[in-house]
Amino acid sequence: MDATDTEQNLLEIRHLNKAFWKRGRSVQALKNITLNIRAGECVGMVGQSGSGKSTLARLLCRIYEPDEGKVLFQGQDAFAVKSRDYYRQVQMVFQDPLASCPPRMRVERFLLEPFRNFRLLAGRNPRELARELLARVHLGEELLPRYPGQLSGGQMQRVVFARATGLSPRLLICDEATSALDTTIQAQVVALLQELRRQIGFACLFITHDLALAESLCDTIYVMADGAIAERLSSGNMAAEAKAPATLSLLAACRSFSDLGAFTSSRGCT
Numbered sequence: 293m294d295a296t297d298t299e300q301n302l303l304e305i306r307h308l309n310k311a312f313w314k315r316g317r318s319v320q321a322l323k324n325i326t327l328n329i330r331a332g333e334c335v336g337m338v339g340q341s342g343s344g345k346s347t348l349a350r351l352l353c354r355i356y357e358p359d360e361g362k363v364l365f366q367g368q369d370a371f372a373v374k375s376r377d378y379y380r381q382v383q384m385v386f387q388d389p390l391a392s393c394p395p396r397m398r399v400e401r402f403l404l405e406p407f408r409n410f411r412l413l414a415g416r417n418p419r420e421l422a423r424e425l426l427a428r429v430h431l432g433e434e435l436l437p438r439y440p441g442q443l444s445g446g447q448m449q450r451v452v453f454a455r456a457t458g459l460s461p462r463l464l465i466c467d468e469a470t471s472a473l474d475t476t477i478q479a480q481v482v483a484l485l486q487e488l489r490r491q492i493g494f495a496c497l498f499i500t501h502d503l504a505l506a507e508s509l510c511d512t513i514y515v516m517a518d519g520a521i522a523e524r525l526s527s528g529n530m531a532a533e534a535k536a537p538a539t540l541s542l543l544a545a546c547r548s549f550s551d552l553g554a555f556t557s558s559r560g561c562t
């Protein structure tokens with residue numbers, strides 16, 4: 293990553309709207325969402341259940357198309373870029389690692405699949421590459437012949453991170469990627485994500501309902517409420533900036549005093 297990259301917007305989201313039909317009526321899942329993600333930046337998207345976070349993630353993964361608005365990736369319409377080129381640079385990690393991998397696919401094949409799809413295995417020793425990918429997420433080669441169901445949730449999510457970052461994407465979208473893990477394992481996976489970001493330099497959109505987690509990880513945090521951005525906060529300065537009711541109610545739900553330190557105590561969160 294060069295210095296000019298960090299100045300640029302990698303992703304520009306402009307006035308995105310998306311509605312669904314639900315039980316005979318239209319639900320506006322995204323309302324006029326506008327934000328930027330710079331190269332290498334970690335942006336948090338926080339909000340209560342139903343606020344529209346996953347709809348945004350799915351839209352950025354091109355699972356949905358917007359009703360209105362634009363997404364520019366490296367200055368180009370993200371929905372017009374060939375999907376192959378897009379997924380070479382934008383990768384995703386979802387909440388359930390087991391859902392990411394077919395149950396009868398061994399870890400080795402799962403890890404190497406992107407390299408096969410993009411024909412990047414020529415002249416390489418696949419076993420050696422799979423070992424390297426696992427080592428990057430601090431797992432041993434004994435997992436290579438196993439099926440997903442033979443790994444713990446934390447191990448499997450590490451494997452998913454190894455695969456998603458194997459081709460050095462420019463943007464990683466994490467939708468509640470650590471939410472299904474218990475607290476200790478979650479902390480380890482978050483530390484791993486930070487390590488991978490340092491090594492590879494990708495930008496990250498980290499979607500979570502956990503404000504404390506977002507603060508520990510992200511440079512900038514957007515709080516979503518009812519499909520819209522309620523406010524934008526700078527990590528490290530949230531105490532001074534937080535005003536929106538949606539942010540305050542997320543704080544009220546925070547797990548413990550120590551999670552947000554001075555911030556929570558200044559807000560009287562118990």
Ligand SMILES: Nc1ncnc2c1ncn2[C@@H]1O[C@H](COP(=O)(O)OP(=O)(O)OP(=O)(O)O)[C@@H](O)[C@H]1O
Pocket residue numbers: 312313314319320321339340341342343344345346347348501
């Ligand atoms: N495929 C769909 N069909 C109909 N309605 C949908 C669909 N996907 C999302 N919605 C609705 O859009 C709104 C936003 O949902 P979304 O899943 O994006 O929220 P969220 O913040 O990710 O919630 P959670 O944290 O519970 O996943 C909700 O009212 C939801 O019911």
